Amino acid sequence: MARGVAGDPDHGVELLWRDADREPRPGLSLGRIVRAAVELADAEGLEGLSMRKVADRLGFTTMSLYRHVPGRDQLVDLMRDEVLGEALDAAPEAAPDAPPDAPPDVAPDADGGWRGRLEEAARRAWELRLRHPWLAEVRGSRHLPGPNAVAHYDHMLGALTGTALRPSEVVAVVGLLGRFVDAEALLLAETRREESRSGVSEQEWWGARDSLYERLDRFPALSRLWETGAWDDPEDSFTFGLRRLLDGVEVLIRERDESRDEICPECGTPLETAPSGRPRVYCSRACQQRAYRKRRSAG
């Protein structure tokens, strides 16, 4: 179960980045297996995804799958990239209502700027996880990205180029945002699954826990908030969290903006300011030279 040793990672890369497969007429194929697995996981979650059930759904034996997929873990990687393709088709390279005079690559402050773009990307990721809740359930730190995953990642990184953030900060923000979306989606997925499995809504279930509530009197802050009905109509936790996060990022970006000229325009690391003499623009000869070459080739 736990990320089996089966198959080497490079084989995984080959599978993920294979060209759109020409499906042979009858029988099994990678594509068919992956699609069946996605359907199954959509219905039953990652826990409910088993090689047996996928095989049954396709009308083959369990072991037949292993002729095409190294193992369960790699199958999940393939499923991931498969569904990440959906959102990508719906995502235009540039927003259709954006003015075409903006360069497509670097984010200007037009069309909502970095914030609009990031929020849009986060929302798309969120909606994808509503369609495929198991996406947020995927565990493990060594999942190979397929082309679609990388495209999403690149898109989010791109939303922040042009800001005054340092490169490592851009990466950190995108990672943070991604984990936020997954955490919220995971919570929702678990809630829903538990509701549909037990037939009891979350509200009903917690509402029936009288034997618990009896014991909560001695907790002051909780009791106080309870009396004000703080849990009665909760904030939309995704929207609320996203706003807080983006606000936090905005604070950082503003901070960096103010000290923008204390940063190397080429590589983004902070400049060490000398006590006297002409203030330097680049952090090193290497960056100075890189910038020079870039100016020359550009035009």
Added chain:
Amino acid sequence: MARGVAGDPDHGVELLWRDADREPRPGLSLGRIVRAAVELADAEGLEGLSMRKVADRLGFTTMSLYRHVPGRDQLVDLMRDEVLGEALDAAPEAAPDAPPDAPPDVAPDADGGWRGRLEEAARRAWELRLRHPWLAEVRGSRHLPGPNAVAHYDHMLGALTGTALRPSEVVAVVGLLGRFVDAEALLLAETRREESRSGVSEQEWWGARDSLYERLDRFPALSRLWETGAWDDPEDSFTFGLRRLLDGVEVLIRERDESRDEICPECGTPLETAPSGRPRVYCSRACQQRAYRKRRSAG
């Protein structure tokens, strides 16, 4: 596995909130089982926690455990509250260096105010998850809180009482922060486990994925950042994320502070301002009366 139907929740509550158990001399007992399970999970993670192994560790048969614990899921709930007790012992009710003139219950803006308190609480939660990585691996939306879990929750809620946040926002912030800590801890736990299982460090593993990097040229933002070495020494993702989050919360609090008097001081919901006449202080007769009674009993 997936949150079995075994045992009713109320029984779970009884177990979680039982008085410190007087351990009978020999044989099994709830406490002993829970402690053995914690040790096991510390070493092997939640995936590695099985009833068989816990029983072996104690020198009993698997099924003997079921005389004391309804099932695996409830055992995990018990483990959770067990270790949450650790951090609680280390957490003083009021910070020792805080001036004693501050009321202990409501957070003043002294001693770092809400932000210092929240950050401290988040850090404690983080450190606990470094000691017990499996804490972040617990899945499911219907885990009963034990006394220690509630104490932590209450403490975080308390850090935000006294701010201008609305009650539902206090709850949302604490939830958001909790999920953030868990998400970061989960990532780290998975990374570490994978490293120790495979004997290959994360850096090495990803560094060896040449067959992947070959294909990343056509992604502009990613390539560009790559060249600047954005991944070479990454931000500390917990500290970075925590700062962003708290900054975001601070933005909201400031916003609420500015319009503080447009909010019912009793229940926190926004006031509807009438076009003319004396501006109302409370949102309803009910709240007005509640506040009156509180003034009377306090004075």
Added chain:
DNA sequence: CTTTGCTGTTTATGGCGTACACGGAGTAAT
């Protein structure tokens, strides 16, 4: 015609949670 390679099947191993029937030990009621 034989060899090789691809695909799907069969069988088997070792892990998991837990239902169920049982046996012994201690205790209370008869």
Added chain:
DNA sequence: ATTACTCCGTGTACGCCATAAACAGCAAAG
């Protein structure tokens, strides 16, 4: 003293899971 009952630990068994290994049918290549 005997009976009944309850608590605790055991042994067996079921149905799930991933996957290793050997095998069978069929095609193209030698």
